[in-house]
Amino acid sequence: MDHAASIYVAGHGGLVGAAILRALQDRGYPHLLTHRHATLDLTNQAAVNGFFATERPEYVFLAAAKVGGIHANDNYPADFIRDNLLIQTNVIDAAYRHGVKKLLFLGSSCIYPRHAPQPIPEEALLSGPLEPTNEWYAVAKIAGIKMCQAYRRQHGFSAIALMPTNLYGPGDNFHPTHSHVVPALMRRFHEAKEADLPEVVVWGTGQPLREFLHVDDLAEAACFLMECYDEERIINIGTGDELPIRVLATQVAEAVGYQGSIRFDATKPDGIPRKLVDTSRLLAMGWRPRIGLREGLASTYRWFLEHQEKFRR
Ligand code: GFB
Numbered sequence: 560m561d562h563a564a565s566i567y568v569a570g571h572g573g574l575v576g577a578a579i580l581r582a583l584q585d586r587g588y589p590h591l592l593t594h595r596h597a598t599l600d601l602t603n604q605a606a607v608n609g610f611f612a613t614e615r616p617e618y619v620f621l622a623a624a625k626v627g628g629i630h631a632n633d634n635y636p637a638d639f640i641r642d643n644l645l646i647q648t649n650v651i652d653a654a655y656r657h658g659v660k661k662l663l664f665l666g667s668s669c670i671y672p673r674h675a676p677q678p679i680p681e682e683a684l685l686s687g688p689l690e691p692t693n694e695w696y697a698v699a700k701i702a703g704i705k706m707c708q709a710y711r712r713q714h715g716f717s718a719i720a721l722m723p724t725n726l727y728g729p730g731d732n733f734h735p736t737h738s739h740v741v742p743a744l745m746r747r748f749h750e751a752k753e754a755d756l757p758e759v760v761v762w763g764t765g766q767p768l769r770e771f772l773h774v775d776d777l778a779e780a781a782c783f784l785m786e787c788y789d790e791e792r793i794i795n796i797g798t799g800d801e802l803p804i805r806v807l808a809t810q811v812a813e814a815v816g817y818q819g820s821i822r823f824d825a826t827k828p829d830g831i832p833r834k835l836v837d838t839s840r841l842l843a844m845g846w847r848p849r850i851g852l853r854e855g856l857a858s859t860y861r862w863f864l865e866h867q868e869k870f871r872r
Pocket residue numbers: 627628629630632667668669692693696697724725726737738739740741743744761762763767769804827828829830831834
């Protein structure tokens with residue numbers, strides 16, 4: 560991307576889009592386009608086409624999506640499949656039609672089958688049944704991958720698709736029930752510390768294994784790949800390290816300074832038992848994550864403390 564290029568970050572109000580915007584600003588790109596939902600509804604095809612026709616971005620980071628944790632995915636399947644299919648279809652098609660030079664699509668590691676080999680290679684896509692708690696979101700994201708591949712094959716459109724592992728970091732959604740595990744537990748431990756509660760409940764058995772990537776590392780990888788990757792094959796992004804939710808809960812409690820006990824509620828879903836992505840292709844290209852989990856949890860908690868007023872119920 561040359562520095563004069565105009566770059567559209569779709570979804571800059573969310574965890575991933577905001578981090579990509581910060582990374583582009585840090586790299587000195589002056590022509591960054593963004594729109595809030597109030598001024599551009601990405602589920603509205605006419606509005607999206609109008610935006611591309613008027614503003615003519617040359618590069619697009621497609622980070623806009625309806626996202627949520629295990630509970631939100633499990634309880635709002637229609638919203639997850641509908642909004643994601645609409646957003647990505649509108650943006651990818653309009654980008655192609657209006658001469659965008661390159662588009663980067665953000666998928667998710669939940670596109671891989673529940674029983675995929677671990678660590679999960681990119682080739683595991685569509686090799687088996689999905690994890691039921693998030694299959695609606697996963698099917699939409701798989702459709703987005705396939706759109707990128709189809710537009711590349713039929714139209715020569717330069718669209719790449721990245722599959723990040725579970726993400727966390729500043730700007731995350733800290734909703735008590737709809738968020739992902741890191742912000743959910745951070746807020747729960749924080750509120751328990753403030754209220755001097757003796758116990759915090761964590762969903763599930765604590766046994767599922769997850770890999771957590773700081774969103775600023777993901778944003779660095781996205782900029783890196785926008786600059787130097789242009790293939791049909793999807794590409795995984797992760798840290799290579801996994802830990803049980805039980806251990807994650809302890810680390811979040813430490814970051815927050817909560818000293819009470821932790822109880823696991825096995826009536827809540829665990830989701831996929833293990834989800835570690837194989838990042839050998841990305842590592843072979845020279846990219847490395849930089850932010851360790853303890854450091855990332857500490858800085859995310861600092862961000863939470865600075866912004867907690869807006870999370871009050
Ligand atoms: O973050 P999370 O919702 O993502 O949950 P998934 C990860 C694990 O943490 C699950 C447990 O085993 C949860 O049961 N957990 C424990 C909690 N306490 C909590 C809590 O208070 N809130 C949440 N949310 N989890 C998501 C998918 O699945 O992964 C999305 O639903 C997306 O589609 C994302 O792809 C990356 O890894 O289970």
